[in-house]
Amino acid sequence: MLSPTEIVDRMMSNDTMSQWLGIKVNSVSPGSVSCIMEVRSEMVNGFQIAHGGITYSLGDSALAFSVNSHGIHAVSVETSVSHLKPVKIGDTLTTQTRELSLSRKIGVYQVDIFNQEKVLVATFKGTVYRTGQEWS
């Protein structure tokens, strides 16, 4: 079985979307991987603020890294994001993951997303299905 860091490295090397977003992994512990990214000008919506898909995608990547770091393949099934404050070009976003529950087949995670001023700009929640297949 791979270590949590090896799993996250392996995932990131295939994850072209996280690469496009410029997501970097800050820290890895089983069930909680922290990420960081900067909002660029090609990431805005029609109001010139960050597209909702930016905080969503950051949260979904942090979720995927966090649950897979336990060593078992898992994919997200049901996810939501609350947009709490506008996110702007140039903002640096960091994630903080809370494992709400984890059983053999199901996990529920919350990913809070903060800007560079420690303001909570979005909160993401995800329910994942664990296939049972080991990372190897």
Next chain:
Amino acid sequence: MLSPTEIVDRMMSNDTMSQWLGIKVNSVSPGSVSCIMEVRSEMVNGFQIAHGGITYSLGDSALAFSVNSHGIHAVSVETSVSHLKPVKIGDTLTTQTRELSLSRKIGVYQVDIFNQEKVLVATFKGTVYRTGQEWS
């Protein structure tokens, strides 16, 4: 006041995220804008299937175009997406919007996302806040 088509064109011209996704507008009617996009190789996650952020972002753009086409600025507050079937590189995704409710300040929308075989691959739901400001 701008027409629904003018509003969507104006939004799309600023919306660099939707441009990166390659989203095209299929049809515009007030409260229901249909979009189409193709999944490219830079849009996958660590399992080499479409990142959850792809269907989310498509749904969120379709939501934004749909509610703003009524002529009043609106932004999404609370959103969720259910990932029902894997989405692959090369898939063509289209959206179908259902306006669940619309009042002066709040709207609730569902955006179903289908692949080229008419299979429902994801369903998105969004609650928006309408600021009251007119598109002009």
Next chain:
Amino acid sequence: MLSPTEIVDRMMSNDTMSQWLGIKVNSVSPGSVSCIMEVRSEMVNGFQIAHGGITYSLGDSALAFSVNSHGIHAVSVETSVSHLKPVKIGDTLTTQTRELSLSRKIGVYQVDIFNQEKVLVATFKGTVYRTGQEWS
């Protein structure tokens, strides 16, 4: 294995909450059970409209009956409800279930809730985990 109708009858006979709500089963087919109930005066919130828990509970019961009617035990994991229109004392609510996806372990369902004037008053969405245990 029990039939869909036998499963729903068995569930209802234990389900003291659905009994308190006065939920009746309208029709049963595998994956889609329709329910009906009347809103009583002991079901309101501080604004004297139906408490949010009423449409939620009706949706959650319809979900449980619908997915369990396939013959395998299933429990809800992640659920949401959008409150679209006020529900009043005396209103009669009916449910319409849409099975968005069903795999061996996971199901996703939408339950639309209508009042006696066929107005959509709430929409419920639920993700369930199927334990694998048969109803017998």
Next chain:
Amino acid sequence: MLSPTEIVDRMMSNDTMSQWLGIKVNSVSPGSVSCIMEVRSEMVNGFQIAHGGITYSLGDSALAFSVNSHGIHAVSVETSVSHLKPVKIGDTLTTQTRELSLSRKIGVYQVDIFNQEKVLVATFKGTVYRTGQEWS
């Protein structure tokens, strides 16, 4: 304008659903009202565990009391609950509210629900619309 405690008392006196649930108010501060209730035998589903509507309703009541305690009428629009652990007859549930954001018209709240052993059994999230009308 009424005080937070007066508002919650006023709401509770009309809220027949919270009364049926046996909800008691533990503490009141603006934006955060803590509640407590005991799960009774008439609150279970077909599996003889607490119906999903129980934790949902407790969360929705705590949300309503919390946001209305600011002095302005508010109603819930979009809500979700994650069922993390089974809740049983005889369990005592308490709520802890986190105000994620509050603007003039919109609020987003998270309500964590714990059992008597301090285990997180459910987490509720709600988006509310504030009408602007004062409690008086």
